[in-house]
Amino acid sequence: MVVLTGHSLTLDGMKRLLFEREKVSASSESWKKVEESRKAVEQIVQENRVVYGITTGFGKFSDVLIDPENVEELQLNLIHSHACGVGEPFPELASRAMLVLRANALLKGYSGVRKVVIERLLEFVNKEIHPIVPQQGSLGASGDLAPLSHLVLPLLGEGEVFYKGKRVEALDAMSQEGIFPITLTAKEGLALINGTQAMTAMGVIAYLEAEKLAFQSEAIAAITMEGLKGIIDAFDEDVHIARGYPEQIAVAKRMREFLEGSKLITKQGDIRVQDAYSLRCIPQVHGATWQTLNYVKEKLEIEINAATDNPLIFDGGKKVISGGNFHGQPIAFAMDFLGIAIAELANISERRIERLVNPQLNDLPPFLSAEPGLQSGAMIMQYCAASLVSENKTLAHPASVDSIPSSANQEDHVSMGTIGSRHAYQIIQNTRRVIAIEFICASQAAEIRGKEKMAPATRDIFEQGRKRVPFIDKDRVFSKDIEEATTWLKTEFSPTKKKVIFEVEK
Incomplete structure (x- = not known):
């Protein structure tokens, strides 16, 4: 059980909620804050005070006063009018994450919603009722208004959900679980949709997948080192301490441990004096990606515990301030940075693939083919990797550098962070396929060299992967192999050597 407090949620907790489907609850202390905040909203309505989003319209309509008897209609109109997302839905996991993150933000006690609203969000999580939320339509400032409106519709008994594997x-779905729709009252609609939870949900999932993929990319690069008889000296600890980046030092250490006991790696001067950069600079390039991942993790762990709606209520309602915490710029930058960093893992992986298949760059059979000429071997797998890498380069163009004014220029600068998070996620999917191709080629090369000569750690990984992708003894439909290897990486891959392989040194 993950207990939400509004300030202590971690990415590890999100991982348990999303991938292990743990249940969720709220702390008693957070409920007290929610109740105090709600009393403040009710007092504002009763006194007919002019407060944005409670007794006024929204955006450019912030100067339009709303009669107290119309507050429920105001909130319903807000959700209906703002639910204009388009395109394919976010992954079901992202919808689940949005529910959790929205509940956690409201539990901080700055938003003024009733307890029942948060209880319903948590109930949806625990009953695995996940709203259908279209991916496109958010500007990433004023919050993720369109996506979060679609998230709210099912709370009202409207819209569609993922439930028991169906749409x-x-x-x-609510009827089957004995859940009744709620009616939103003063401020509640605004509090539910004025936030960064769509981009942050996608960011959390992207980060968790990227972290796993970064470890996997090192393990598979180690098999490539064996397939190409790479020079181990480049990973010597002194080299990396001399530069000083902790992440680079950690990658080099893991590479040494992966390759410990290998009879396929070489020393300087045995075959050649230096390797190409795609081998020699694995710690420098992969380490820089880890630097980015650490940055992204830090920003996400702040954002998943942030109050991002507007206005925020302080001091029992004595201070109600319209600010801009809904602006997604911090996450927009982080998502663009994440996409760029993971795209580079694919970029350097594809160069290693080229070295594995190009007979002008190695002493292996051309394109790792069983019968070069009659059979093409891995030739077009490299084409596929190159195409995915090129697509990543277009997806990695930063979304955060763009802004289009909205709401009659009241909202005149926006983050486009949700676009950035979606692109980062797609880059990760593409990169996983590139690394899957590297695994296929590296394993083929290592087996040609002699799998019995592999290091214990890389041999273990090799044997796991061979259950999915057999040795290439003749041409076959390699698309199936790529997808098999990709699925293995996403769902099953598990290096078993020393625990340090999984850890990034602090």
């Missing part, structure tokens, strides 16, 4: 009407 169904929300009311049908």
Whole structure:
């Protein structure tokens, strides 16, 4: 059980909620803050005070006063009018993450919603009722208004949800679980949609997948080192301490441990004096990606515990301030940075693939083919990797450098962070396929050299992968092999050597 407090949620907790489907609850202390904040909203309505989003319209309509008897209609109109997302839905995991993150933000006690609203969010998580949320339509400032409106619709008994592996009407799923729709009252609609939870949810999933992929890329690069008889000296600890980046030092250490006991690696001067950069600079390039991952993790762990709606209520309602915590710029930058960093893992991986298949760059059979000429071997797998790398380069163009004014220029600068998070996620999917191709080629090369000569750690990984992708003794439909290896990386891959392989030194 993950207990939400509004300030202590971690990426590890999100991992358990998303991938292990743990249940969620709220702390008693957070409920007290929620109740105090709600009393403040009710007092504002009762006194007919002019407060944005409670007794006024929204955006450019912030100067339009709303009669107290119309507050429920105001909130419903807000959700209906803002639910204009388009395109394919976010992955179901992202919808689940949005529910959790929205609940955690509201539990901070600055938003003024009733307890029942948060309880319903948590109930959806625990019953695994995940709203259908279209991916496109958010500017990433004023919050993720369109996506989060679609997240809210099922709470009202409207819209569609993922439920028991199917896409169904929300009311049908709720009826099966004995859950009744709620009616939103003063400020609640605004509090639910004025936030960064769509981009942050995608960011959390992207980060968790990227972290796993970064470890995997090192393990597979180690097999490539064996397939190409790479020079181990480049990973000597003194080299990396001399530069000083902790992440680079850690990657070099893991590479040494992966390759410990290998009879396929070489020393300087045995075959050649230096390796190409795609081998020699693995710690420098992969280490820089780890630097980025550490930055992204830090920003995400702040954002998943942030109050991002507007206005925020302080001091029991004595201070109600319209600010801009809904602006997604911190996450927009982080997502663009994440996409660029993971794209580089694919970039350097593809160069290693080229060295594995190009007979002008190695002493292996051309394109690792069993019968060069009659059979093409891995030739077109390299084409596929090159195409994915090129696509990543277009996806890695930063979304955060763009802004289009909205709401009659009231909202005149926006982050486009949700676009950045979606692109980062797609880059990760592409990169996983590139690394899957590297695994296929590296394993083929290592087996040609003699798998019995591999290091214990790389041999273990090799044997795991061979259950999915057999030795290439003749041409076959390699698309199937690529997808098999990709699925293995996403769901099963598990290096078993020393624990340090999984850890990034602090």
